[in-house]
Amino acid sequence: MAIIKTKGIIIKRVNLSEADKILTILTADRGKIRVVARGVRKPKAKLGGFLEMFRYNEYLLAEGRNLDLVAGAYTIDNLVSIGQSLRSVATAYYIAETVDKLIEETQEASKTFEIVYRSLKAISQSGDLDAIKGWFEINLLASLGFRPELNRCVECRAPLEEGWFSFELGGILDAQHRNSDLAALPVSAVELLELRAIGGNIPKQVSPKIAQIGAGFMEQIVDRNLKSKEFLAEVTSGFLE
Ligand SMILES: [Zn+2]
Structure with a gap:
């Protein structure tokens, strides 16, 4: 099974089944991708903490039947301070949702990635x-x-x-x-x-x-x-x- 490595920020999470989620990730090198995180909704899920909204992670992805599967992840920047206020969370969601609406999955997005990361970083630093x-x-x-x-x-x-x-x-x-x-x-x-x-x-x-x-x-x-x-x-x- 082919494994690919990529880095990106989680901009959307949707429940798939009782235990799984579909994540939308904005990457610098592969544009916007959708992947499946299996078992991530179980209380003791190994990857659970890595796959929160707005996390900037490196991922190992395994080829799946339709969507690729998250086989591993480690955090490059957790950006957790985005959660400091309701308004900062709302601004971060606005950024994530806007990008999701405007960027197609096949579109080159390295510049978009840079703009999104700089914006989220500034939010986490109380700008x-x-x-x-x-x-x-x-x-x-x-x-x-x-x-x-x-x-x-x-x-x-x-x-x-x-x-x-x-x-x-x-x-x-x-x-x-x-x-x-x-x-x-x-x-x-x-x-x-x-x-x-x-x-x-x-x-x-x-x-x-x-x-x-x-x-x-x-x-x-x-x-x-x-x-x-x-x-x-x-x-x-x-x-x-
Ligand atoms: Zn004029």
């Missing part, structure tokens, strides 16, 4: 949760090809120092074109600088506008992504009928 969430959103979307335009008006390409952020158009509008999206949010010069800087390191804190833009932009892309998945599912099932 500002709004800043971490905003950094995660802007950087994950940028890595998936949805980098917001923050330097020029998305309509006329005029350079900008302030303007209106459009979720729909994926960037900033100037006064002349702000009516292209009536839902666009006004962004001051200071806020725009803050938005541009968030592509780098996780900031110590962010203004409410940045948090609002990160969350709104993410919602828009996740929504679009889910709709296209539904559309694909409909088209495919149509072919099968």
